[in-house]
Amino acid sequence: MSKRIVAFLIDRLPATSLGCYGSWQNPTPHVDAFASRSLACSNFYRFDNSQPVLPASHCEVIHISPDDVSHSVDEELLTAAWATWVGIRPEGMELDALADLWQLYTSQPQTLTEHPVPERLAIHAAWVRAADQRIGEQLALIEPTLQPGDLLLVTASAGEALAFRELGLDLQHPLQPATQHLPLIIATPGLSQRPQRLLAPAGPEDLHALIHRLLDGPDPSDVVLDDWRRELETRQSLHANCETHSVHMTAAWACLHPLDENGISSDSDVLFHRPEDPWGLMNVANQYPHIVEQFRQKSRPH
Numbered sequence: 001m002s003k004r005i006v007a008f009l010i011d012r013l014p015a016t017s018l019g020c021y022g023s024w025q026n027p028t029p030h031v032d033a034f035a036s037r038s039l040a041c042s043n044f045y046r047f048d049n050s051q052p053v054l055p056a057s058h059c060e061v062i063h064i065s066p067d068d069v070s071h072s073v074d075e076e077l078l079t080a081a082w083a084t085w086v087g088i089r090p091e092g093m094e095l096d097a098l099a100d101l102w103q104l105y106t107s108q109p110q111t112l113t114e115h116p117v118p119e120r121l122a123i124h125a126a127w128v129r130a131a132d133q134r135i136g137e138q139l140a141l142i143e144p145t146l147q148p149g150d151l152l153l154v155t156a157s158a159g160e161a162l163a164f165r166e167l168g169l170d171l172q173h174p175l176q177p178a179t180q181h182l183p184l185i186i187a188t189p190g191l192s193q194r195p196q197r198l199l200a201p202a203g204p205e206d207l208h209a210l211i212h213r214l215l216d217g218p219d220p221s222d223v224v225l226d227d228w229r230r231e232l233e234t235r236q237s238l239h240a241n242c243e244t245h246s247v248h249m250t251a252a253w254a255c256l257h258p259l260d261e262n263g264i265s266s267d268s269d270v271l272f273h274r275p276e277d278p279w280g281l282m283n284v285a286n287q288y289p290h291i292v293e294q295f296r297q298k299s300r301p302h
Contacts, residue, residue, distance in 0.1 A: 042199050101115065237250045
């Protein structure tokens with residue numbers, strides 16, 4: 001029997017917008033429930049916008065965009081999202097005004113920069129809630145059809161960098177402008193009774209390898225997934241050479257080294273302690289020079 005890979009690919013859904021990744025502002029009960037019976041990858045990163053999150057083939061992709069859920073973005077949802085970030089809707093503010101903001105978000109998100117930041121965050125929250133509802137509807141249809149050997153996953157096509165840039169909230173993230181923290185939640189029959197959390201960092205190449213290994217090998221999907229998880233936990237780190245920087249990620253640290261034509265520059269290193277600073281806002285390279293040096297050694301050509 002052929003194995004089936006079903007992948008939800010969500011537009012503009014940063015991992016940190018989901019409850020199962022620590023968000024308290026955006027209720028996402030359907031994704032959170034799915035994560036509770038799955039393997040949730042806490043640190044799934046894409047460093048290059050040209051890098052596909054999923055393989056070009058082999059997957060049944062269910063793409064969900066803001067346009068796809070516009071019919072479900074009603075007054076109740078918009079008002080709830082507004083209340084989270086802005087407060088009670090001001091008297092005299094018509095629903096049409098909220099609907100107009102939503103329309104800008106779906107068609108011309110960059111134009112939202114003219115609106116106050118809380119309003120932009122409220123419209124993003126409306127998208128997260130609507131996406132969660134759609135995922136829940138689709139999961140209810142798909143999960144009962146899965147057979148042993150199948151794989152079902154939820155991920156996103158863009159994370160913080162792109163979503164926030166479109167909203168005019170670009171924080172000039174010092175890690176790398178294209179760095180995106182994406183959700184990755186994987187389920188397979190046989191895993192549902194033992195939910196797990198993968199803390200070791202992973203990238204799209206790792207996800208591609210998992211999918212190809214599942215399709216090409218004879219082992220059951222839960223065995224393949226367990227082996228894949230253990231390999232990433234043993235590796236413990238993720239390394240990527242971007243256009244101007246070399247990036248190292250572990251569960252505890254994120255380290256950035258500027259690259260030049262001669263290899264690794266010795267200055268301007270950036271280091272973040274991720275458990276205390278998940279947004280990467282406080283460079284602690286001077287406090288932990290031995291950690292920086294360890295990562296720099298890994299970046300030097302051998």
